[in-house]
Amino acid sequence: MDAKTYIEETKRIWQEKYVNEPEFMQTLDEFVDSIVPVLERHPQYIDHNVLQVIAIPDRIITFRVAWTADDGSVQVNTAYRVQFNSDLGPYKGGLRFHPSVNLSILKFLGFEQIFKNALTSLPIGGGKGGSDFDLKGKSDGEIMRFCQSLMTELQKHIGPDLDVPAGDIGVGAREIGYLYGQYKRLRGFENGVITGKPLPIGGSQARTQATGYGAVYFIDKMLADKGQELADKRAIVSGAGNVAIYAIEKLEELGAKALTASDSNGYVVDEEGIDVALLKEVKEVKRQRLTAYADQRESARYYEGSVWHAELTADIALPCATQNEIDEQEAQQIVANGVKFISEGANMPLTKAATDELLAKDVYIGPAKAANAGGVAVSALEMAQNSARLRWSFDDVDQELHDIMDAIYANVSSAAEEYGFPGNLIKGANIAAFIKVADAMIMQGVH
Structure with missing residues (x-):
């Protein structure tokens, strides 16, 4: 099958499957058109059906989060963890707490995260998660109880070498601290299981x-x-x-x-x-x-x-x-x-x-998958510090971040030039990241 036919067939399948997931469909559409020349040059990606495989997460975990409000009433929210692709390393991606959170948004974010993480050149795969919990008007006690309830279920599905969540919209150092504290009560000390931690409990400078x-x-x-x-x-x-x-x-x-x-x-x-x-x-x-x-x-x-x-x-x-x-x-x-x-x-x-x-x-x-990769890059550096039981200085982490962003720019710009899109960093980012992930998938046997 030639590249054009393969793309057309893939889009048709996606449009049927994801008609009710507009954000996810948008990111798939914007991604796939970039890589036509890659598929033309590397037909092995078509032979292994990499595009259709990579668009389906390894697994999606959905669960309820029941928690007690200050007035004693029991409230309930829905939470998700999308473990999208681990061919380059443990699933890595933030948790988002916002009323708008739904599966379409988390799949779009998780899909983008695969390639953003690949561009950092650090050994991390892609994932995302979150809940429709609204922090507005909530007390610290309510937020703590919500986080503890969420982690009571989430801890069954994560770990330093499996899936390492972080923060995102609505999830800052306070929420990460509550989440990590509950994980530690249930599973013991595993410092690298979540990133974005406050500094005194294993966080990284400059995160x-x-x-x-x-x-x-x-x-x-x-x-x-x-x-x-x-x-x-x-x-x-x-x-x-x-x-x-x-x-x-x-x-x-x-x-x-x-x-x-x-x-x-x-x-x-x-x-x-x-x-x-x-x-x-x-x-x-x-x-x-x-x-x-x-x-x-x-x-x-x-x-x-x-x-x-x-x-x-x-x-x-x-x-x-x-x-x-x-x-x-x-x-x-x-x-x-x-x-x-x-x-x-x-x-x-x-x-x-x-x-x-x-x-x-x-x-x-x-583009975001290149320009805002600094957060996940330093999250991966936090994982490295946790594993080594070391803490780097702010200047050391900031210099690593600067070097990583320079390397991402060079990689993205070079890929755009090589595949006929000089100056188009959007296409360059998609191409550079896709090649890295697709090669890793084939090396391990597409599964």
């Missing part, structure tokens, strides 16, 4: 900063490849969580100016540059809305709606909020604002139409 820092290191390489520097660039950043905060911090450390931050209700514009210390106080310490930032900062203004509707003069953009946050109309506004470089801090923040619009206008896009 908190890693995804945001990595996205900035990646766009710095993108700029350098075009003969430009990050210094004095004006940046639009979405989000106000962990990724956005530390992307803003690194941007400003390297001489750029982050103009914005956003949450689910609106965004702030600060023409003097976002004050990172104030943003951390508002979002990390006091857990307030961004209106509190604007109230305390004379140069800042708060607006309702999407930050991607803002009319600003900017050079670069870092979408760090969530999937599909930028549609075609918003992409047009990004172009009108003067943005020429995008580094995706969030997973799949652009719709397909938005991506097409930006590429047509010669905007250089650093």
Whole structure:
């Protein structure tokens, strides 16, 4: 079977199977078109039916999480763990706590995670998990009891050499601490079973900063490849969580100016540059809305709606909020604002139409599976430190992160060039990662 026929047949099968999983279908569609020239050059991938095999997770675990609220009532949520592919190493991917969590979203995230992890060149496979639990309005005690209940079931399916979860949206150091504490009560001391831990209980220096820092290191390489520097660039950043905060911090450390931050209700514009210390106080310490930032900062203004509707003069953009946050109309506004470089801090923040619009206008896009791989890379470094019973310094981890992001950029850029897509980092990332995973699958016997 030739590559074109194989792709057409694979898409037909996927469309029938995943018609009710739109996010998963979107990521499959966006991925598969990139690798046509790979299949043409390497027919063994067709012979082993690698595409259709890799699109089905090794297993999906679904379970209920019953927990007791402060008022004594019993509440219940649904939780999932998608163990997608372990051909390069233990399943590795975050846990997300958010009302929007469903199987389609977790399969999309898990599929992306396979290839993101492959690009790090570290020995980790791909997985993802989470629950539709909503942290808003919950006390620390309620969050602790929820995490303990979830881990009571999840611990049966994870381990340092099997599946190593981490944090994601809604799951930070507090939640990881509760999850790890319950695992340890049930299974004993296995420090490397979960990453993103607080430092005193085996966490890694620079893990908190890693995804945001990595996205900035990646766009710095993108700029350098075009003969430009990050210094004095004006940046639009979405989000106000962990990724956005530390992307803003690194941007400003390297001489750029982050103009914005956003949450689910609106965004702030600060023409003097976002004050990172104030943003951390508002979002990390006091857990307030961004209106509190604007109230305390004379140069800042708060607006309702999407930050991607803002009319600003900017050079670069870092979408760090969530999937599909930028549609075609918003992409047009990004172009009108003067943005020429995008580094995706969030997973799949652009719709397909938005991506097409930006590429047509010669905007250089650093795709999520490459640009935001810094978080999982440092998670793998945390696993290594746990295994060796060592702790590296912040500077040592940060330097490793910088080197990993440089290597990812070089690998992705080279793959795009080799397979006929010079400058298209989206296709380059898909190609480089697919080849690595597909080769590993064939070496072990596709199963």
